[in-house]
Amino acid sequence: MARITASVYTSHVPAIGVAMDLGRTETPYYAPLFAGYRPAREWMADNTPDVVVLVFNDHANAFSLEMVPTFALGMSARYEPADEGWGARPVPPVVGHPALSAHIAHSVIREDFDLTLVNDMPVDHGCTVPLSIMFGQPDAWPCRVVPLVVNVVQYPVPSGRRCLELGKAIRRAVERFDEDLDVQVWGTGGMSHQLQGPRAGLINQEWDNEFLDRMINDPEGQAAVEHVEYVREAGSEGIELVMWLVARGAMADLAGGGAPTEVHRFYHVPASNTAAGQLILEDAPD
Amino acid sequence: MAEQYVGPPYRYQKRSTMALDKPYLDVPGTTVFDTDQAAKGYHLNQFAMSLMRAENRERFKADPDACLDECPMTGEQKQAVRDRDFNRMIELGGNIYFLAKIGATDGLDYVQIVSSMTENDADAHTEMMLNGGRSPDGNRYLHEWQHERERD
Numbered sequence: 034m035a036r037i038t039a040s041v042y043t044s045h046v047p048a049i050g051v052a053m054d055l056g057r058t059e060t061p062y063y064a065p066l067f068a069g070y071r072p073a074r075e076w077m078a079d080n081t082p083d084v085v086v087l088v089f090n091d092h093a094n095a096f097s098l099e100m101v102p103t104f105a106l107g108m109s110a111r112y113e114p115a116d117e118g119w120g121a122r123p124v125p126p127v128v129g130h131p132a133l134s135a136h137i138a139h140s141v142i143r144e145d146f147d148l149t150l151v152n153d154m155p156v157d158h159g160c161t162v163p164l165s166i167m168f169g170q171p172d173a174w175p176c177r178v179v180p181l182v183v184n185v186v187q188y189p190v191p192s193g194r195r196c197l198e199l200g201k202a203i204r205r206a207v208e209r210f211d212e213d214l215d216v217q218v219w220g221t222g223g224m225s226h227q228l229q230g231p232r233a234g235l236i237n238q239e240w241d242n243e244f245l246d247r248m249i250n251d252p253e254g255q256a257a258v259e260h261v262e263y264v265r266e267a268g269s270e271g272i273e274l275v276m277w278l279v280a281r282g283a284m285a286d287l288a289g290g291g292a293p294t295e296v297h298r299f300y301h302v303p304a305s306n307t308a309a310g311q312l313i314l315e316d317a318p319d
Numbered sequence: 320m321a322e323q324y325v326g327p328p329y330r331y332q333k334r335s336t337m338a339l340d341k342p343y344l345d346v347p348g349t350t351v352f353d354t355d356q357a358a359k360g361y362h363l364n365q366f367a368m369s370l371m372r373a374e375n376r377e378r379f380k381a382d383p384d385a386c387l388d389e390c391p392m393t394g395e396q397k398q399a400v401r402d403r404d405f406n407r408m409i410e411l412g413g414n415i416y417f418l419a420k421i422g423a424t425d426g427l428d429y430v431q432i433v434s435s436m437t438e439n440d441a442d443a444h445t446e447m448m449l450n451g452g453r454s455p456d457g458n459r460y461l462h463e464w465q466h467e468r469e470r471d
Contacts, residue, residue, distance in 0.1 A: 048429065093416040097368045098361055116371055118423030186416060188343075188353035225452075229415040230406060232348030233433045234444060236452025261342040265459050269349050270415075303448035306433050 035133070035207045035214040038082060040280040040293070041073075042248065042312040043166055045089060045221045047117070047158040048305035053165050054123055066309060069299040070166055073311055076296055077167045080315075083214040084130050084177045086137070086203060088279045089159030089221045090185045092117065095151070101187050102149035104199065107156075107180035108134045115155035124161050124170075130177040133210055137179065140206035146199055156180055163221045166311075183276050185222065190260065193275045197256040200282020207283075220280030222273025224300070225266070226307035235268040236308050242300060244274060245312060249295055252281040270307075284316055291317030347464040352414040360412020362392040363400070367417040376424045406436045 049066070052058055058067040094115040096102065112127040138150055159182075164174055181203075184190055191199075200218065207216050224244065227235040244267075247255040256278055263272045286292045293314035302308045343351040350356065357364075366387070369375045379386045387397045399407035400421060408418050415433075422432035434444030447453060457463050 051428075093364070093368060093414065093420070094371065098357060098364050098417075101357075116373070118370055118376070118420035120373070186352060186414060187357050188351055227349065227453075228429065228433050229409050229436060230348045230350055231437055232346070232453065232458055233437050234439075234447055234453040235455060235458060236448070237455045238451065240455070259342075261346075264343045264349065264351060265346050266455060269346075269351060302451055305429055306448060308452070 035084075035210040035212055035216050037204050037207055037218065037283050037285070037316050038215045039080060039217045039313060039315045040284055041077075041085075041163075041167065041217055041219045042277045042280060042310065042314075043073075043163050043219070043221055044223055044304065044307060044309040044311070045159045045162040045166075046304040046307045046309060047162060049309070050122055050124075050158050050162040050165050053170060066301050066304055069301050070311065073167060073297050073299070073313060074169060076313060081175050082217040084133055084179060084216045086179045086181055086207075086216060086218045086283075087160055087163065087221070088181045088183060088219060088276045089163070090273060090276065091154075091182050092157050092159060093186065094157035095154040095182065098187075100149075101184055102151075102182070103184050103191055104146065105149040105151045105154075105182040106134060106138055107154060107178075107182070108138070108150050108152050109154070112154060112156040112160070112178070112180060114161050115157040117157055122158070122161055124165060125173045127156050127160060127164070127174060127178045127180070130179055132212070133177075133207075133214070133216075134179050136210050137203060137206045140209065141199065141202040144202045144205075146202055151182070154180075154182075159221060163219055167219075181279065183279070185273050185275060188260070190272060190275065192260070193256040193258055193278050196275050196278040197252060197282040197287070200279040201287055202282075203279070204283040204285075204288060218280040218283040220277035222276050223267070223271055224274060224308040224310040225268050225271045227268030228270050228306055230269070232268075234306060236302055237266050237268070237271075238300075238302060238308065240266040241308050241310060245298060245300065245310060248277060248281055248312060249293075249314065252278060252284075252287065255281075281314075284314060286317065290319075293317060345461050347458060347461045350409050356412045357414070358412070360396075360414065362390055363396045363408060363411060363413050364417035366390040366392060366400070367413070367420045370420040370424050379424055403435070405432060409436075
């Protein structure tokens with residue numbers, strides 16, 4: 034049977050991908066950021082899963098305003114990197130796992146999560162930058178990906194509670210999948226940042242670090258936090274952090290098991306306009 | 320903070336009296352892209368979205384007026400695009416992830432696009448970010464900015 038092995042949390046700032054694509058990771062600006070990522074990559078090299086359920090938001094690339102799905106699950110065997118306006122990133126295509134996608138869809142929709150199922154979509158930096166951060170620059174990504182795209186661009190966006198509960202449902206689905214797979218759930222986006230208006234550039238290190246604490250120790254409490262607190266404290270785009278709760282919801286402690294083990298935690302300001310955070314939680318053994 | 324970036328026109332002028340719960344209207348210097356904004360900005364955002372295609376970027380650079388005239392957005396929205404006034408585009412229903420494609424067509428990166436909406440140029444914005452970014456202190460509630468304006 035398939036099993037959840039860990040959850041990974043990371044910002045997905047496009048400039049981080051650009052820095053890698055253009056070979057700028059050792060510049061004075063970026064060296065501290067990539068030094069902070071190194072332990073995560075080393076852990077990942079020893080713990081590469083078969084499949085990542087990668088939770089991210091589309092940034093007006095796969096979906097225009099023609100359709101704004103709240104939760105969209107990719108069903109494909111392959112997803113191409115999007116041209117977001119600057120040309121597509123020079124990274125490998127993302128290889129999907131259609132059978133696991135179909136299984137998750139079947140399972141969680143029957144548990145009342147009304148997913149939109151997407152058979153054809155490009156993936157933008159929300160998906161490819163976390164892969165680059167965790168895997169570097171391989172010729173092919175070392176695992177398959179089931180993309181779960183959450184609307185956090187157009188309000189109202191799903192609540193933290195809804196995201197956490199969806200993560201729990203994904204865990205139940207994965208554990209019922211009849212194939213021997215190690216599965217990680219990645220929650221991406223954030224941390225504090227605001228990309229619009231005269232308040233742009235907002236960073237809240239204190240709030241971000243408290244968020245990291247609560248993600249580890251009190252996810253149910255964090256799930257009750259209202260959107261307006263994210264906007265006010267972490268910036269209009271800081272709302273992306275609700276997606277971390279999907280990954281957190283997939284951990285065993287929220288299904289009656291043991292607490293996860295924190296194997297890595299990192300926080301750095303700035304990455305372009307954004308505070309970059311990273312967290313890895315290993316699931317408790319059965 | 321420079322006067323011209325603090326004042327209207329921002330959302331609090333147009334505060335809805337309807338029953339919808341929008342507590343985020345109380346955050347200064349911030350326009351939350353909600354369903355009302357999305358309705359207002361539909362054609363503006365869809366125009367920006369068309370710039371995902373390289374051939375459309377080339378066409379827009381070669382003849383911006385022809386491209387804008389084909390799009391059913393309002394005259395105000397077209398002028399905001401011509402002016403590259405991102406604050407105005409956002410006020411008129413634009414969303415940053417769509418609008419970034421207009422900046423991308425001009426060869427701008429996110430720091431350049433984002434800083435154009437603030438009191439800082441790109442270099443000063445980068446410096447501010449290196450120093451920890453804009454503090455939330457004094458930037459959480461509209462009244463904090465209104466007090467600041469009265470002080471100025």
